[in-house]
Amino acid sequence: MGFGQKTVDNAFGAYTPCAIDSLVICISHLALLGLCLYRIWLIIDNNTKAKKYCLRTKYYNYMLGLLAAYCTVQPFLRLFMNVSIFNLDGQTALAPFEIFSLIVEALAWCSTLLMIGLETKIYIQQFRWYVRFGVIYVLVGEAEMLNLILSVSDHYSRFTLYMYISTVFCQVCGLLFLYYINIIG
Numbered sequence: 001m002g003f004g005q006k007t008v009d010n011a012f013g014a015y016t017p018c019a020i021d022s023l024v025i026c027i028s029h030l031a032l033l034g035l036c037l038y039r040i041w042l043i044i045d046n047n048t049k050a051k052k053y054c055l056r057t058k059y060y061n062y063m064l065g066l067l068a069a070y071c072t073v074q075p076f077l078r079l080f081m082n083v084s085i086f087n088l089d090g091q092t093a094l095a096p097f098e099i100f101s102l103i104v105e106a107l108a109w110c111s112t113l114l115m116i117g118l119e120t121k122i123y124i125q126q127f128r129w130y131v132r133f134g135v136i137y138v139l140v141g142e143a144e145m146l147n148l149i150l151s152v153s154d155h156y157s158r159f160t161l162y163m164y165i166s167t168v169f170c171q172v173c174g175l176l177f178l179y180y181i182n183i184i185g
Contacts, residue, residue: 020145021086021101028134028141029101029108035134036111039127043118050124060177061120067174068113074167075106085149085164108138135175142168 042050055061077083079102084094094102115131146168153161 020148022097024141024144026101026104028138029105032131032134032138033104033108033111035127035131036108036115039124039131040111040115040118042126043115043122043124048126050126053123053125055120055123058120061116064174064177065113065116065120067170067177068109068116070170071167071174072106072109072113074163075102075109078102078163079106083160083163085145085160132175135171139168139171139175142171 042048043052078085079094079099082094084098086095086098112131112135146164149161149164
């Protein structure tokens with residue numbers, strides 16, 4: 001019987017981390033990736049009927065870029081440092097589902113970073129709310145994962161716990177900046 005089955009009271013039992021990571025985190029990040037890639041295509045395509053603007057101030061986009069860069073680097077850091085948030089049984093390597101999830105997460109945030117970078121040059125209003133709802137969808141998935149992690153937080157190292165919580169914090173700040181840009185823009 002695995003450690004996850006002993007400590008987490010859930011219908012998935014020992015497979016709870018795999019199920020949440022694969023079904024919730026991966027799917028939400030794939031949705032965000034698709035939404036960002038479509039918005040990037042709208043920005044760079046000259047045949048779309050989207051009105052293109054230039055932002056008066058780019059400081060908010062630079063701040064969003066820093067937050068998206070942190071959210072992009074964190075999965076790569078976890079991959080290269082072999083830091084698993086599901087390593088409660090004393091395993092020394094990342095689980096295959098976690099490797100796939102980290103790659104998808106990094107690609108989603110990298111596309112978000114690319115989109116924000118393009119928006120500093122050319123800004124369009126079309127499809128922006130879809131991307132914002134995609135970020136909210138990711139945050140709902142991350143909140144579920146954070147709930148799982150906090151339920152067994154006694155078994156995590158501080159570094160792993162702080163790394164995950166700081167990423168969720170940056171995502172929340174990014175969502176607040178996205179909402180603020182909508183108010184002023």
